[in-house]
Amino acid sequence: MNTKARKVMIIGTGNVGASAAYALLNQNICEELILVDLNQQRVEGHVQDLADAAAYMPGMMTISTRPVEECADIDIAVITVSGGPLQPGQTRLDELTSTARIVKNIVPSMMANGFNGIFLVATNPCDIITWQVWQLSGLPRSQVIGTGVWLDTTRLRRTLAQALDIGAQSIDAFILGEHGDTQFPVWSHSSVYGSPIADVYLRKTGQPLDFDALADKVRRHGFEIYNRKGCTEYGIAGTIAEICRNIFTGSHRALAISCILDGEYGVQDVAIGVPAVLTQSGVQQIIELQLAGDEVAKFNHSVAVIKANIARLP
């Protein structure tokens, strides 16, 4: 029996980090949760509050805070830092300079202190920061991933599930590309048990599926939430928990997450959302799909936008 405690460090315990901690706790995904934030008083408050919640769980979980440099024993380091909320009208790309500056301080000091786990980046702009973490860390690309378009994929599946009255787990549809404005659903591979999604939709609703309207709805969904409550937190917390679970269980499940490409899809040296098989060592393989002509163009556009923003990194 494997008795080694599974340890997750969450770096940045604001809306996303604190919600992710609560999701990891309630889903019993690890034995140790280590919270890190600049705001020491609030992080200590989170530690005590979560310890109260953990008392209702059947298993034991240790929750603590410590300096980010004490990370040599960590299995998964989740990056959820931010330099401040977006202003109205801004996009995720507008966070680049402030979040990149924070990450530039954190990652080298973790590496200098022996970190050799898996980095999981949620901080926006997610793909660009994932690439930055990979560069700064010097870790193999298998150990650096971003939550990428898995949250968007979940939003797409749940919207289709509602329209079709079929459980989201039975809907094989997903988003590729940037966790941002250039993301797109891969309609050429979307089905319910092999039945093309457009056929299933027409049979169920009597209406043709409006592909563009649905893609747009999913793309804007984060901002629909953001504009109402000033952040999104529970959806991304669920995404973080799901990715951590698949890593710890070595599920070999393929999730559409941000990975460093090294020739896949004809692309090199970029982080972008693609289906990737997860094991206990991180990304074990990237699944390359035969995309339709318009999807290839959309993917390449997404790559170009991410690369242009990588070039802006401080």
Ligand SMILES: NC(=O)C1=CN([C@@H]2O[C@H](COP(=O)(O)OP(=O)(O)OC[C@H]3O[C@@H](n4cnc5c(N)ncnc54)[C@H](O)[C@@H]3O)[C@@H](O)[C@H]2O)C=CC1
């Ligand atoms: N990938 C996704 O789907 C999603 C990504 N996000 C992104 O997640 C990030 C966090 O969002 P929120 O939690 O709402 O922001 P927040 O402002 O509530 O929390 C950020 C936390 O980072 C901390 N922090 C800043 N510098 C730090 C440092 N050097 N060391 C340790 N902690 C530090 C702050 O003190 C703060 O507590 C943002 O970039 C946001 O856009 C949010 C939702 C979904």
Ligand SMILES: CC(=O)C(=O)O
């Ligand atoms: C904020 C963000 O990236 C999202 O909820 O999709």
